[in-house]
Amino acid sequence: MKKIITIIVLLICAPVCFAIVDTTKVSINEAVSIAEKNNLDIQSSRLNINIAENNIKTADRLQNPGVGVFYNFGQAGKGNPQQVGVSQTVEIGKRGVRKSLAKSDHNLSIRNVEYLEFDLRMDVREAYTNLLAKKSVRTTMREQEELLTKLLEQAKYKHEGGKVDKIDVLQAQLLLNQIITEVNSAEYEVKTALYDFNRVINSPDGFYDTVEDSFTKEYKPLLIPKPDAKMPDFESISNDAINNRYDIKIALQEIEVAEKNLLVVLRQKVPDFEVSAGYSYQNPGQSGEPIFKNGAYLGVSLVNIPLLYNYSPEIKNAKIKLEQAHLNYASVENKAMNDLRKAYEKFLTAQLNLRTYNEQLLSNSKELITESRKSYKEGDTDLTTLVTMEESYRMITVAHTYALADYYNAWNAFIREVNNEQFTVAPEDV
Numbered sequence: 233m234k235k236i237i238t239i240i241v242l243l244i245c246a247p248v249c250f251a252i253v254d255t256t257k258v259s260i261n262e263a264v265s266i267a268e269k270n271n272l273d274i275q276s277s278r279l280n281i282n283i284a285e286n287n288i289k290t291a292d293r294l295q296n297p298g299v300g301v302f303y304n305f306g307q308a309g310k311g312n313p314q315q316v317g318v319s320q321t322v323e324i325g326k327r328g329v330r331k332s333l334a335k336s337d338h339n340l341s342i343r344n345v346e347y348l349e350f351d352l353r354m355d356v357r358e359a360y361t362n363l364l365a366k367k368s369v370r371t372t373m374r375e376q377e378e379l380l381t382k383l384l385e386q387a388k389y390k391h392e393g394g395k396v397d398k399i400d401v402l403q404a405q406l407l408l409n410q411i412i413t414e415v416n417s418a419e420y421e422v423k424t425a426l427y428d429f430n431r432v433i434n435s436p437d438g439f440y441d442t443v444e445d446s447f448t449k450e451y452k453p454l455l456i457p458k459p460d461a462k463m464p465d466f467e468s469i470s471n472d473a474i475n476n477r478y479d480i481k482i483a484l485q486e487i488e489v490a491e492k493n494l495l496v497v498l499r500q501k502v503p504d505f506e507v508s509a510g511y512s513y514q515n516p517g518q519s520g521e522p523i524f525k526n527g528a529y530l531g532v533s534l535v536n537i538p539l540l541y542n543y544s545p546e547i548k549n550a551k552i553k554l555e556q557a558h559l560n561y562a563s564v565e566n567k568a569m570n571d572l573r574k575a576y577e578k579f580l581t582a583q584l585n586l587r588t589y590n591e592q593l594l595s596n597s598k599e600l601i602t603e604s605r606k607s608y609k610e611g612d613t614d615l616t617t618l619v620t621m622e623e624s625y626r627m628i629t630v631a632h633t634y635a636l637a638d639y640y641n642a643w644n645a646f647i648r649e650v651n652n653e654q655f656t657v658a659p660e661d662v
Contacts, residue, residue: 255426255441260360263433263440267356268349270435277348284338291334295321300510310518317510321535325502333492340485347478352432354648359432360442361644363425365637368446370418372629377415380408380622383605387615400615407619411626447636456643459586461657466576469650473572477651480568483561490554497550500543506533568649575642575649582635582642589632601625 258266268274302315387404390396430439474480513526604621607613647655 255439257443258440259443260357263360264353264356266435266440267352267433270437271352272434274349274352277345280341281345284341288331288334288338291330292327295323313512313514313524315510315512317508317529319506319508322505322507324504326499329492329495329499333489333496336485336489336492340482340489343478343482343485347482350478350651353653354644355432358641358644359429361637361640363429364442364444364447365633366421366425367442368633368636369630370422371446372633373411373415373418376626377411380404380411384408386609395611396615403615403619407622447633456640457657459583459590459639463580463657466573469576470569470572472652473568473650477568479564483564487557487561490557494550494554497543497546500546501538503534503537506535572649575646579642579646582639586635586639589635593628593632597625597628
C-alpha cells in the first residue's frame with residue numbers, strides 16, 4: 233500500500249518537478265531585450281499608439297456632404313419648381329484645433345508606452361536580481377549542509393573512538409537536519425523567483441534563467457557600481473531626474489492635452505456655414521404664367537449658432553480638467569523628489585552595510601569559524617561551542633547574501649527613480 237501511495241505522489245509531482253528543466257540561460261541585458269521584444273503587455277500597449285495615429289486622421293476629417301431632392305406633387309407642382317442639389321457643412325475654426333488635440337493625445341500615448349517600456353526593463357532587472365539573490369542563499373545553504381555533513385562524520389568518528397559522547401553525534405545530526413529543511417526552503421524560493429522572473433518577461437517563446445548561479449564580485453554584468461563607488465551629491469542628481477522622469481514628462485503632456493481640449497471646446501461656440509447648391513427645374517405642362525425657367529441655385533446658411541445652448545458645461549469641465557492637470561503635475565513632481573531622496577538614501581545605506589560585511593564581518597567570521605573547526609577537530613573545544621559558532625557564521629553569511637541583494641535592489645530602485653538607465657558614477661570609482 234505504501235509503495236502505491238508513493239508512486240501516485242511521484243506521478244502527481246512529476247509535472248511540477250520537471251516543469252522548469254528546459255530553461256535558457258540569459259544575461260540581464262539579454263533578458264531585458266527579450267522582454268522588450270516579446271512581452272505581451274507591451275505589445276498590447278503599443279497598439280494604443282496606432283489608435284492615436286488613427287484618431288489624428290479622424291480629427292482631420294471633413295464633414296460629409298448631403299444630397300437633397302425637393303419635389304412637388306399634384307397641384308402643388310403647378311408654377312412651383314422642383315429641386316435637386318447637395319449641401320456641405322463647412323466648420324469654422326474647429327478642424328485645426330481638433331487635429332492639434334489628437335496630435336497631443338498621440339504624443340501622450342507615446343510617452344505612456346515609453347514609461348511602460350522603462351518600467352518593464354526595471355521590473356526585469358529587479359526580478360533577475362531577486363532570482364540571483366535566492367540562488368545565492370541556496371548556494372550558501374548548500375555549502376553549510378556540506379560542512380555540517382563533514383561535522384557529523386567527525387562527531388561519529390570521535391564517538392567511535394571514545395573521544396566524545398553520543399550526544400555530540402545527536403547534536404550534529406540535529407543541526408544537519410535543520411539545515412536540510414532550510415536548503416529545501418531555499419530550493420522552493422528559487423523556483424518561485426524563477427517563475428516570477430518569467431512572469432515579468434511574459435514571453436510565449438521560452439522559459440529563461442539567469443546565467444549566474446550566485447552573486448559574484450563582478451558588478452558590471454549586472455550594471456551596478458562597486459560598493460566603494462562614490463555617489464554624486466543629491467542636488468545634481470535631482471536636477472537631472474526632473475528632466476528624465478517619464479511620469480513628469482507625462483504630467484506635462486497631460487497639461488498640453490488639457491489646454492488643447494479647452495480650445496476645442498471653446499471653438500464649439502463658433503457657428504458653421506452650410507453651403508447648398510443644385511439645379512431647379514419644372515416639369516413640362518406644370519409651368520404657369522410666366523413660364524418657369526430652369527437653372528442652378530446656390531445658398532449659404534449660418535448653422536450651429538450658440539443661442540439655445542452655449543456649451544457652458546463643457547467649457548467649465550474643460551477648465552476643471554486643465555486645473556486638475558496642473559495640480560497633478562505639481563503632485564507628481566513633489567512625490568518624485570521624495571521618492572528619489574528615499575531611494576538615494578537607501579542605496580547609500582545598502583552600500584555602507586555591504587562594505588561593512590565585505591571589509592569586517594565576513595572576513596572576521598571566516599577566520600573565527602576556521603579556528604573553531606580546527607579546535608574541535610583537535611579536541612580543544614566541545615561540539616556545543618562549535619555549534620554556536622556555526623550558527624553565528626551561518627547567520628553572517630546568509631545576512632551577507634541578503635546585504636548583497638539589498639545593494640543590488642537598492643541600486644535598481646535608485647535607477648527607477650532617476651529614470652536614467654545610463655546613470656553612472658565617476659569612471660575612476662566604478
